[in-house]
Amino acid sequence: MxxxxxxxxxxxxxxxxxxxxxxxxxxxxxFPVDYRRPRILMYHMVREPVSGARFNKLRVMPSRFERQIRWLYAHGWYFAFMSELNAPERLPRKTVCITFDDGYRDNFTHVHPILERYRARATLYLVADRLGRDWSTDKKAHHNTGELKREPKLTDDQIRQMLGSGHWQLGGHTMTHANLSRLDTKEKRQEILQAKRLLEKNFRTSLRSFAYPFGIYGKSDVGIVAEAGFETAVTTRNGISRDIPRERLELRRIKISGKDNMLAFRLKMRGG
Ligand SMILES: [Zn+2]
CATH class of the missing domain: 1.20.5 (Single alpha-helices involved in coiled-coils or other helix-helix interfaces)
Structure with a gap:
């Protein structure tokens, strides 16, 4: 025994x-983080996981995503666009900004109908020149399986429909999902500014927020982003920013992973 x-x-x-x-x-x-402080959530894809794939954390199952949005809706969270953080004093308690990075096609096929159902809003940080690119290798050369390259991307027509619905706003994410740390100042300017101008012209909208690709950036990048006219910028640093006006060009986000169950999601909304 x-x-x-x-x-x-x-x-x-x-x-x-x-x-x-x-x-x-x-x-x-x-204690929960003060509910007057807006939560910014970071998503990439909403789709079933791919067996054996490296980036499944970036894939949130559609049924899970819907439960998360339904929970936010039912608990009185206010869905704000990133541009609304420009005047944070006007935002209600329990404000959440949903953000999507890169521009995967499931944002149209899976996310868009759910946003419509719950009258939610999201900001899409779109790579301007996104078709057929394999940006994962720009961070780590050994990520060369082409996994994210094979993932279908949004077409311009889909983006127009999304923007037309009033549920989406566009943000900048450079021309090619550049690793800014590897570029000189001229190239950085080109990546950041050119993408802003191109998307604004193509979709007749204004880009007011920016997301640093891979969350990699330095002080000079913050300067270029400000000079480009972006009012806010998000990083991949986890958490809930304390002082939005002061940190507006280096905001934290809460990463929502494909592995998070509902309890994990609720705890993240509470404490970052
Ligand atoms: Zn990205």
């Missing part, structure tokens, strides 16, 4: 270890 006792000890230790990890990640015992 000793082995049974040992098994119980092992299982209990595993449970404690799991609880400790969970607690470290979600800090469920702490």
């Amino acid at each position: 000793v082995w049974m006792y040992s098994l119980q000890v092992v299982l209990f230790s595993l449970f404690l270890f799991g609880l400790a990890l969970f607690s470290l990640r979600y800090a469920w015992w702490r």
Whole structure:
């Protein structure tokens, strides 16, 4: 019977270890972050995971995404466009900005109908020259499986329909999803400014917010983004920004992963 006792000890230790990890990640015992501070959520794709793929964290299942939006809707969260953060004092308590990066086709086929159903809004950080590109290798050369390149991207017509519905706003994400740290000042300007002008002309809209590709940027990039006329910019740093006007060009986001269940989502909305 000793082995049974040992098994119980092992299982209990595993449970404690799991609880400790969970607690470290979600800090469920702490007070929620002040609900006057807007939450900015970061998404990429809403689609079924691909078996054995590297980037499944970027793929949130459609049924899960719908539950998340339904929960926000039912709990009185206000869905704001990123441009509304320009005047944060006018925003209600419990404001959430949904953001999508890159421009995957499922944003039209899966996300758009859900936004319509719950009268939600989202900001799309669109890569201007996105078709047939494999940007994952610009961060790490060994990410050369072509996984994100094969992922279908939004067409201009789909984007027009999305913008026409009033549920979407466009943001900048450079021409080619550039790794800004590898470019000289002239190239950076071209990537950031040219994409802004091109998208504004093509979709007859104005781009007021920017997302740094891969979340990689330096002080000079912040300067170029400001000079380009963007009012806000988002990073991939996790969390909830404390002071929007001061941090407006380096805002934090809450990463929503394909692995998050509903409890994880709710805890993230609470504490970042
Ligand atoms: Zn991106």
